[in-house]
Amino acid sequence: MDRGDPARMTGAVRTALTIAGSDSGGGAGIQADLKTFAALGVHGASAITALTAQNTLGVGAIFAAPPAIVRAQIDAVVADFCVVAIKIGMLANAEIAEAVAEAIRLRDANLEVRREESAPRASSPPVGEDRGGGSRRTSTLASASNRLRGRRDPPPCPAPTGGAGTLLVTRSSAVNGTSTCDREGEGRPFVVYDPVLAATSGDALAGAGFLEAVRAKVLPRVDCLTPNLPEAAALLGAREAASEAAMIAQGQALLALGPGAVLMKGGHLAGEEAVDLLVTADGVRRFAAPKIASPNTHGTGCTLSSAIAAHVALGLPLAEAVAAAKAFVGAAIERGAAARLGHGPGPLVQLALVASAPARRQDRA
Numbered sequence: 001m002d003r004g005d006p007a008r009m010t011g012a013v014r015t016a017l018t019i020a021g022s023d024s025g026g027g028a029g030i031q032a033d034l035k036t037f038a039a040l041g042v043h044g045a046s047a048i049t050a051l052t053a054q055n056t057l058g059v060g061a062i063f064a065a066p067p068a069i070v071r072a073q074i075d076a077v078v079a080d081f082c083v084v085a086i087k088i089g090m091l092a093n094a095e096i097a098e099a100v101a102e103a104i105r106l107r108d109a110n111l112e113v114r115r116e117e118s119a120p121r122a123s124s125p126p127v128g129e130d131r132g133g134g135s136r137r138t139s140t141l142a143s144a145s146n147r148l149r150g151r152r153d154p155p156p157c158p159a160p161t162g163g164a165g166t167l168l169v170t171r172s173s174a175v176n177g178t179s180t181c182d183r184e185g186e187g188r189p190f191v192v193y194d195p196v197l198a199a200t201s202g203d204a205l206a207g208a209g210f211l212e213a214v215r216a217k218v219l220p221r222v223d224c225l226t227p228n229l230p231e232a233a234a235l236l237g238a239r240e241a242a243s244e245a246a247m248i249a250q251g252q253a254l255l256a257l258g259p260g261a262v263l264m265k266g267g268h269l270a271g272e273e274a275v276d277l278l279v280t281a282d283g284v285r286r287f288a289a290p291k292i293a294s295p296n297t298h299g300t301g302c303t304l305s306s307a308i309a310a311h312v313a314l315g316l317p318l319a320e321a322v323a324a325a326k327a328f329v330g331a332a333i334e335r336g337a338a339a340r341l342g343h344g345p346g347p348l349v350q351l352a353l354v355a356s357a358p359a360r361r362q363d364r365a
Contacts, residue, residue, distance in 0.1 A: 014313045015043045015081040017189070018306060019074065019100055020089030021050040021062075021196070027347030028299035033087055033306040035350040040310040040328070045081055047073035049100075050092040056298060056342030064092040067099035074103050085313040086189045087306045088222070090196040094213035101217035104191060190312045193222040193259070194305035195231045211235060220258030224318060226305045227254070228265045240268070244275060244286075251279030261318060263308075265301070267291075278322055285319055289330050294337035296346035303348050304329050328353070 018033035026032075030046045037044030049070050053061040077083060086104070091097040195214065211234065219225065232250045233240040235257075241247045244266070251262040266275040271291075278285040307325035308318075316324060329348070336349030 013041075013043045014084050015045055016085040016087065016306070016309050016313045017045045017047065017074070017077055017081075017083045018087045018089065018309075019047045019049060019070070019091075020087070020302070021052050021092065022048050023299070024051075024053055025055040025298075025342065025347070027056065027341075028302045029089060032299035032302040032348065032350065033089070036303050036306040036328070037310050039350045039353050040307065040314070042085075042310040042313050043081070045077040045083065047077065049090055049096050056344030056346055058344070062092065064096060067095045070096055071099050071103055074100070078107070083189045085309040086191045087309040088191065088193040088218070089302055089305070091210070091214070091218070094209040097210060097213040098217050101213075101221050104221040107188065190223050190309065191221060192224045192226060192305050192309045192312070193218065194226045194301050195235060196301070197231050197234055215257055219254075222259040224261045224263060224308060225254060225259040226263045226265060226301070226308070228301060229268045232264060241266075242269070244269075244277065247275075247277050248279060248284055251277060251284070255279055255281070263322060265304070267300075276322070276326065278319060285322075287322060287326055289326055292330060292333045292337065294333050296336045296339055296341060296348060297333060298345045298347045300329060300333070300348060303332060303350060 016037050018030050018037075020033060021029045023029035023031050029052070030048060034044040034046060047070055049065055051063045051065070052059055088100060091100060215235065227235060229240050229247070232247075232254060236250060236253055238250065238253075241250050241264070247264040247266055247269075251264040254262045260280070262279045264277045264279060266277065269275065273288045274291050276287045278287065304325050307328045308321050311321035311324045312318065328350075331353055332348040332350050335352035336346075339346060339349055341347055341349075
């Protein structure tokens, strides 16, 4: 696969799933995620948690999808595609948060069952063997109805760039910078969660009981949490961090709630640099980049988290994925700074980074 030119993708393409809300203005949510996946050469699938009537000036209305419909979308996607990474954004309410967390929990449980079933056994046939010779599976994230599935098991995952076998992205492997392969061809997706609590305009995007559900159900299933400073404070019930030392302390407090890593986004801090801190059990890594003056920053957090998921899907360890994602977001802000989109904070222009590809091909012809 040619990552430098998404229009020339061939062969097996890695898939990332975004579970998030829809932004009718096209600036944030699944629209930002799918554009980011496309720009980085990853196939994007989606499960919509909510429909929002919004533009650059604010959010006019929110319709939360029924949790069963959210779950059905997830089931349909993973039944057909090898989902290597999942980006979670707006979850809208406690019921949706619990449904998504349960979907991921069952996926994890099923992988353990499959590994047990694949272990050497006695010559006697396993209990519950079906007519096709395959063992009976438990309910899983991939347990969509037969008419949606089309096949009993998900397809094997494509090999990561430069690697052999099929990528199994685990919490320890991605965070620590090593990769392992699942010989069964089905690895646990790496989960990135951008805890969207409010729009850029300041409008609230989550209902009552939501924070409790996130803390108890979602965070323990997440591999990388990416809160900005107001979101981190809300999750902890604390004051907003005002220094890097406070960011580290809050990152460690969030880490204790279950995620494998916490990327504390410090763009709200004063200063000429945007400083993000990746907090893991092994320590803290600092990422700094000059702040770019632009009126078009709507969807920055969505783009960063989906870019992290995309780069992990392509085989990068987490720290490298964060660095690459920050570079991508910076370039998208810079390239789109002069664009006129709406009357409020305009969206990033993710596809500006690949928009010139057709012209280049025409020039070569």
